[in-house]
Amino acid sequence: MRKPLIAGNWKMNNSIAESLALVERLKVLLKDSSGVEILIAPPFTALAVVRDAIRGSNIKLGAQNIFWKDSGAYTGEVSPLMIRDLGCEYVIIGHSERREYFKESDEVVNKKIGTALRNKLKAIVCVGETLKEREDNRTMQVIESQIKRGLEGISTSELRIVIAYEPVWAIGTGRNATPVQANEVHAYIRRLLSQIFSEDIASGIRILYGGSVKPSNSAELMSEKEIDGALVGGASLDADSFTQIVRSACMV
Ligand code: PEP
Numbered sequence: 001m002r003k004p005l006i007a008g009n010w011k012m013n014n015s016i017a018e019s020l021a022l023v024e025r026l027k028v029l030l031k032d033s034s035g036v037e038i039l040i041a042p043p044f045t046a047l048a049v050v051r052d053a054i055r056g057s058n059i060k061l062g063a064q065n066i067f068w069k070d071s072g073a074y075t076g077e078v079s080p081l082m083i084r085d086l087g088c089e090y091v092i093i094g095h096s097e098r099r100e101y102f103k104e105s106d107e108v109v110n111k112k113i114g115t116a117l118r119n120k121l122k123a124i125v126c127v128g129e130t131l132k133e134r135e136d137n138r139t140m141q142v143i144e145s146q147i148k149r150g151l152e153g154i155s156t157s158e159l160r161i162v163i164a165y166e167p168v169w170a171i172g173t174g175r176n177a178t179p180v181q182a183n184e185v186h187a188y189i190r191r192l193l194s195q196i197f198s199e200d201i202a203s204g205i206r207i208l209y210g211g212s213v214k215p216s217n218s219a220e221l222m223s224e225k226e227i228d229g230a231l232v233g234g235a236s237l238d239a240d241s242f243t244q245i246v247r248s249a250c251m252v
Contacts, residue, residue, distance in 0.1 A: 002206050004222065004249040005162060005229035007039040007124060008236025009064060009092060009210075010046075019046035023053045025239035030058060036229070036249045039090055040236065044078055051087035062090030062124070065098060068111035070119070080119035091116050092231075094126045094150060096168045106149035113154060113161070122160040124231065125150055126210070127189070131169035139167075140188055147192045156197055162206045163189055164231040170211025172233060179224045182209045186226035215244035222249050 014022060019042050030038055041062040042050045051061055063086075067077035083091060093116060094109035109125070116123045127146040129139045147163070154161075165185050170176050177185075186207045193202035209221055210231030221227055229249055235241040 002204065002228045003035070003037055005037045005039060005206055005208060006242075006246045006249050007041065007062065007090070007092075007164075007208065007229070007231045008242055009095070009231055009233050010040065010042045010236060011064065011097070011233060012043055013237055014042060014046060016046050016049050019043075019050055020053060022237070022239055023050050023059070026059060026242065027054065027057050029239055029243040030246055033058060033243075033246050033250055036246055038246055041090070041092055044083075047083070047086040047088065060090065061086075061088050062092060063088045064092050064095070066091050066093070066112060066116060066121075068108070068115045070115070080115050080121055084119055084121060088121065090122045090124055090162075092124045092126065092164075094146075096126060096128055096166060096171060100168075106146055109146075109150045110152055110154075113150060117154065117158040117160060120160075122162065124162045124164050124208070126164045126166050126231070128166040128168050128171075128211070134167065134169065139185065143185060143189060144192060147189060148196065151196055156201055159197065159201065159205075162208060163193075164208040164210045165189060166210035166231060172212070174212050176212040176214075176217050176221070177209070179221050179227070182221060183224040183226050186224070190226060213245060215241050215248070218245040219248040 039060045041064045063083040066080045093112045098104045113123045129142040133142050206228035208229045208231045209227050213230045213232045214235045
């Protein structure tokens with residue numbers, strides 16, 4: 001049985017004061033939520049204060065990115081050791097915004113996953129097709145390539161991964177994949193994971209859906225068999241919306 005995970009990706013939003021205000025509200029609203037893992041990924045600048053604020057609560061901490069080296073002359077980068085030091089349990093890797101704006105390839109994603117796992121972090125690995133790729137009927141091909149290249153050489157002994165299927169055309173657009181569309185891709189991802197690792201291992205890996213998840217569509221998405229939670233962008237910046245999404249996962 002896979003425990004649902006609802007993860008909030010705050011992206012490049014919220015000052016320290018705004019982050020604190022949001023997390024204080026979330027702590028109150030989410031304090032009785034059980035049966036679901038709750039994660040927030042604030043910007044790097046707010047990780048320390050949010051870590052202190054969530055101490056003793058049911059909310060976990062993650063970062064939105066890392067570099068693939070532990071330390072060294074890499075101006076402006078943040079290493080896996082640094083985010084572990086800040087109390088992060090998870091890190092998001094290969095988000096489509098990083099692939100698009102920072103030209104992160106599957107090879108870079110693969111190196112980041114490797115270094116995250118070596119440093120005992122849990123990696124949320126994002127994959128997803130663009131609108132053009134979907135319209136050209138290349139969704140499964142793109143997903144297969146991202147999964148296979150991203151996970152190349154990753155050993156089962158350190159496999160603390162979650163996959164997030166995030167169709168690029170659904171991120172921040174208000175247009176979500178239908179539950180059936182998402183479930184179909186999730187089932188395909190699980191088949192790929194079975195081929196790469198084993199059926200047993202694949203059945204334990206959570207596959208989240210991401211792309212315009214909001215209170216009005218989350219329950220329907222979460223009710224699909226292969227959808228094990230959500231990676232939430234915009235709606236995670238609003239405490240009430242994020243809470244409703246968490247509650248919809250508790251009810252499954
Ligand atoms: C995301 O950034 O991972 C995301 C899914 O964003 P949104 O929920 O805003 O579409």
